[in-house]
Amino acid sequence: MTASQIRFFSLVRRECNRFFKIKRQTVGAPLLETFLYISVFGAALGTRIDTLQGVDYVVFIIPGLILMAWAINAFTNNASSILQQKFQRAIDDQLSSPASPLQLLLAFSLGGFLRGMIVAALTFVAASLLVGLPVENIHVLLPALFLVGFFFAQLGVLVGVRAEQFDDVAFAQTFVLQPLIFLGGVFYSASLLPEPFQTLTRFDPVYYMIGLVRYGFLGISDGGSVAVSLAVLTAATLALFMLNHRLFVRGYKLRV
């Protein structure tokens, strides 16, 4: 391995080490939360809802729950990790190393991305065992999930870099992220909503992400064209990545 590869691997290892050290909070709790959603919305409410778009209600909501697990964990991990290290100034150890802004950004991004992936994968395994989840379009599912994970990882980095107190992260998660995810149609089909809510939902980017993931798993979607959604998601993720890279190059709120 070259010095640069060792450097990058160490940066990523540190980010993963952080969430594994508090795995009850970072992996266990989200897993339990997802299980509770499946129990309450699927098992309890699902008995009163027959099918949605031709599939059992509990099966209908699981793709959205997997997306939600990946998105929220990717976001929370990165925002918290960066803010906490800024707060302690422990981040100076990485910032004063020879690591490039790109290496630093990718390493911080991958921490949350991988944590989200682990929680999402465990949710998938548990859901498959419980209800038998199909995978209809893996060629759409994998890029969609990876893009969603990377998009929210970038969003977490952005919020973490900009944040000056823990309240800033909590605000973004509670007042922006969760409403977008919940109102994006994790637990229902947007086609069931009355106007103007059905139209409003179409302005929620998460609606299209859920559409992609649901199409990947179940082969059904009310989120518009798969190709257009994938293209827009790719463009949005790239734009966010480039913005973050610019912030890291400038040292925005990281270097004085």
Next chain:
Amino acid sequence: MHDPGVPTALAITDLAKRYPTGTEALRGVSLDIEAGEFFGLLGPNGAGKSTLIHCCTGLAQPTAGSIRIFGHDAVGHYEEARTAVGLAPQDVNLDWFLTAEETLDYHGGYFGMPKPERRERTKELLDAFSLTEKRGERTRTLSGGMKRRLILARALMHRPRLLILDEPTAGVDVELRLELWRYVQRINEEGTTILLTTHYLEEAERLCDRIAFINDGQIVARGTSRELASEFAVESLEDAYLELVGRMELSRAKPEEIAP
């Protein structure tokens, strides 16, 4: 004297730093530290010592001027420059999630050290700083003195050629201060160039080959302790410092000298 075959350890030219708030922390600082030197930078709080160090280590971005570390541009070609520098900051900035051993191992990784070398160096430094028994403990559980020692060990992990110590003995007890002095003297004797900032004039006098006074973002005097005293026609470094800085923020200031 400068050996033409060896690049200057730290060459700062016309360095300026203006913070977004408008504060001019550095105003045209120029400074040369030769390889192998033990150099002291003295100045009152807010004089620009930490800003200068942050500019040298990439933690602050200079507004103007240049910094070369062993010939490498610290801003444009920071990879080589930062590899040559070890920083022990003023504040304890250890990562709470890491153990003492991990702190050193990750730091070595950030500087591209292969695993076997990291393992060997970690063991060596934990032994040298009497931290071996605490290697598996998270940093937040260490005592103040242990944290300070770990910070110094971390700065030395990648075998820097230039070690920057930003008030390393601030707030530590006499025993640890003497221990740290002995250690940094030994490192210097082994060839590492050291830049030390301190409020303790006794520390600077005892350890440093040359000293510079910084005040209000400018280097106002430089030389050996004796040269500085002689230049200002005073008895000691302390008197020279008082003459220049005109403040009473000194470790050896007598209580009766401090205005109520």
